[in-house]
Amino acid sequence: MYFPYFIAYMLAGFIISLAVLFWALRHGQFQDQERLRYLPLADRSHPSAIKAGRLNRLEGYLMLGLACAGLMCTAAVLFFTLWRWR
Amino acid sequence: MADHAAHALEPNPTARAFCLTSAFWFAVATTAGLWAAGYLIAPDFMANIAYLQFGRLRPIHVNLVLFGFVTPGLLAAAFYYVPRLTRTELFSQRLGVLTAWLWNLTVTVGIVSLSLGFSQGREYAELVWPVDMLVVLVFALVGVNLIMTVHRRREPVLYVSIWYVFAAVVLTALTYALGNVIWRPDTGALLGIPDAILLWFYGHNIFGLLLTPLSLGVAYYVIPIVTRNPLYSHTLSLLGFWSLLVVYTHIGTHHLLQVPVPTWLKVVAIVDSIAMVIPVMAFLINIWYTARGKLGEIHADIAGKFIFTGTIWYFFVSIQGSVMALPQVQRITHFNNWTVGHAHIGVLGFAGMIALGGMYFILPKLSGKPLYSRFLADLQYWLVLIGITGFLVILTTVGLIQGNAWFNGETVYRVLPEIHLYYVLRLSAGLAILSGAYIGLYNMVRTLFFNPGVQA
Ligand code: HEM
Ligand code: HEM
Numbered sequence: 001m002y003f004p005y006f007i008a009y010m011l012a013g014f015i016i017s018l019a020v021l022f023w024a025l026r027h028g029q030f031q032d033q034e035r036l037r038y039l040p041l042a043d044r045s046h047p048s049a050i051k052a053g054r055l056n057r058l059e060g061y062l063m064l065g066l067a068c069a070g071l072m073c074t075a076a077v078l079f080f081t082l083w084r085w086r
Numbered sequence: 087m088a089d090h091a092a093h094a095l096e097p098n099p100t101a102r103a104f105c106l107t108s109a110f111w112f113a114v115a116t117t118a119g120l121w122a123a124g125y126l127i128a129p130d131f132m133a134n135i136a137y138l139q140f141g142r143l144r145p146i147h148v149n150l151v152l153f154g155f156v157t158p159g160l161l162a163a164a165f166y167y168v169p170r171l172t173r174t175e176l177f178s179q180r181l182g183v184l185t186a187w188l189w190n191l192t193v194t195v196g197i198v199s200l201s202l203g204f205s206q207g208r209e210y211a212e213l214v215w216p217v218d219m220l221v222v223l224v225f226a227l228v229g230v231n232l233i234m235t236v237h238r239r240r241e242p243v244l245y246v247s248i249w250y251v252f253a254a255v256v257l258t259a260l261t262y263a264l265g266n267v268i269w270r271p272d273t274g275a276l277l278g279i280p281d282a283i284l285l286w287f288y289g290h291n292i293f294g295l296l297l298t299p300l301s302l303g304v305a306y307y308v309i310p311i312v313t314r315n316p317l318y319s320h321t322l323s324l325l326g327f328w329s330l331l332v333v334y335t336h337i338g339t340h341h342l343l344q345v346p347v348p349t350w351l352k353v354v355a356i357v358d359s360i361a362m363v364i365p366v367m368a369f370l371i372n373i374w375y376t377a378r379g380k381l382g383e384i385h386a387d388i389a390g391k392f393i394f395t396g397t398i399w400y401f402f403v404s405i406q407g408s409v410m411a412l413p414q415v416q417r418i419t420h421f422n423n424w425t426v427g428h429a430h431i432g433v434l435g436f437a438g439m440i441a442l443g444g445m446y447f448i449l450p451k452l453s454g455k456p457l458y459s460r461f462l463a464d465l466q467y468w469l470v471l472i473g474i475t476g477f478l479v480i481l482t483t484v485g486l487i488q489g490n491a492w493f494n495g496e497t498v499y500r501v502l503p504e505i506h507l508y509y510v511l512r513l514s515a516g517l518a519i520l521s522g523a524y525i526g527l528y529n530m531v532r533t534l535f536f537n538p539g540v541q542a
Contacts (some may be wrong), residue, residue, distance in 0.1 A: 006283065017328075017332070021328070028243065029244055030324065031243070031320060033324075034320075036316040036317075036320040037319070037320050040245070040306075040317070046312070046451075056385040057382035057385070060382055061381070063381075064381070069403075070478075
């Protein structure tokens with residue numbers, strides 16, 4: 001009989017998470033969500049709003065194409081693996 | 087381009103020390119990986135050097151990538167953005183630098199002890215007790231520094247990245263101690279099946295509750311800045327955070343589906359592995375919507391480029407992972423190179439790429455000068471990307487060959503000659519990653535120390 005320990009552990013994790021959740025609720029951590037969206041942008045030290053060149057855009061599309069190809073490979077592998085298991 | 091524009095100098099010796107730590111161990115770790123890959127091609131090369139046998143090099147490689155390269159790289163970024171997001175200073179730079187030194191000491195003692203043959207033989211928990219204690223100590227020190235920083239914050243509400251960093255640091259300190267059974271210094275293990283369950287509960291948390299939240303924290307900070315778009319939804323990001331905590335913490339048993347552990351634990355693990363779609367998509371939808379229409383801008387910024395690519399790998403590794411947790415699929419993919427492929431796209435493609443992006447984001451700020459060479463950074467990006475894609479294709483193919491052969495009752499030794507060629511290919515893909523690591527190290531050192539650029 002060892003798994004009561006695991007259940008106890010999971011429960012402990014659950015209770016701690018709940019405690020933190022309640023702390024967050026009581027301390028207004030779920031308010032002001034609209035303002036929080038902008039918080040990283042306060043970092044003005046990053047010379048941003050870099051205009052993308054044509055090459056950058058091309059690179060972006062190339063990556064997107066690669067990602068789609070990867071997705072198709074994943075689908076194919078999944079299909080063939082499960083197909084064996086019909 | 088981003089890196090030629092002015093950067094304000096923001097001295098942060100802690101972030102700087104963690105950057106250098108990460109870049110240095112990245113180079114050493116890939117060297118060990120390449121060496122290990124050599125053994126898989128020619129098992130008796132270096133036959134007489136005990137400290138460098140495969141059985142020792144493998145845990146050295148794995149511990150180095152986890153604790154030498156990826157974690158410090160992600161922490162470097164965290165040491166930069168936590169003070170900024172809380173509008174305060176880091177609690178103690180002195181403590182931070184001390185932690186970085188201790189961190190390096192821990193990693194060094196760890197690999198020396200592994201190469202001398204001191205190992206507890208449990209995956210991701212090989213390090214012996216004294217090193218375990220050092221690991222717990224450094225995580226605790228990082229935790230204290232960050233908690234005190236947040237305690238003194240001037241911004242009352244915590245941005246999602248901060249939630250993620252805390253989850254990572256605090257939970258890892260705890261699960262590391264538990265998973266390494268530190269109350270039994272001699273073996274660092276329980277007995278039998280309960281030990282396997284505990285080990286994989288912990289092992290999975292290394293990816294799920296250390297690398298993943300630290301990486302998501304960096305992406306949530308950098309992508310809005312690079313695109314100059316506000317985060318798509320902060321509420322959605324918090325939803326993703328809490329669902330990650332609920333779901334990710336007990337899926338470790340999906341590593342043990344072929345083992346006689348209680349069925350209910352397997353069911354919990356499988357169901358939660360599928361449910362991982364929720365936190366994963368909450369994050370990806372948020373980040374990709376934030377970046378919407380700015381793909382070109384992202385690629386013009388080296389940090390954005392690394393991090394955005396990391397999010398795409400996150401998509402792949404997670405979809406693949408959910409599928410791998412299905413028992414039918416795992417009957418073929420378990421115990422072979424398929425899983426090694428998954429491990430590399432997860433730890434390098436996702437977390438490693440984001441760590442590199444985070445470091446490239448902060449390096450110009452730490453030195454107050456542009457990056458030493460944008461070209462070298464681009465080169466590193468492509469080398470790592472080509473290498474990791476090669477790894478995925480090669481290792482997945484080998485995995486399917488091995489898995490199907492064994493499933494059909496073929497003996498191991500008859501399969502080995504068939505997969506030899508793939509091991510040669512894997513080594514060559516590894517060479518690309520290795521060169522990328524050394525180029526990155528050079529570029530980062532030049533940016534921080536011998537940078538001819540003009541200070542802003
Ligand atoms: C030169 C590049 C690299 C090479 C040649 C390489 C090679 C290897 C080899 C040979 C193994 C042992 C696999 C086995 O037991 O069959 C391994 C495992 C592993 N490597 Fe690498 N590696 C490289 C880079 C990296 C990087 C950069 C990362 C992460 C950032 C990484 C993460 C891992 C992980 C997590 C494992 C454990 C895999 C598992 O147990 O399933 N590797 N690697
Ligand atoms: C939805 C998310 C994910 C799921 C459901 C998942 C699922 C799995 C499963 C089922 C295995 C065991 C495969 C087997 O032994 O047959 C595994 C292994 C592994 N996963 Fe994932 N994964 C996920 C994401 C990740 C991420 C993000 C990382 C890295 C940061 C990662 C790193 C690893 C590593 C290193 C292993 C190899 C463990 C070993 O040494 O055996 N995974 N994953």
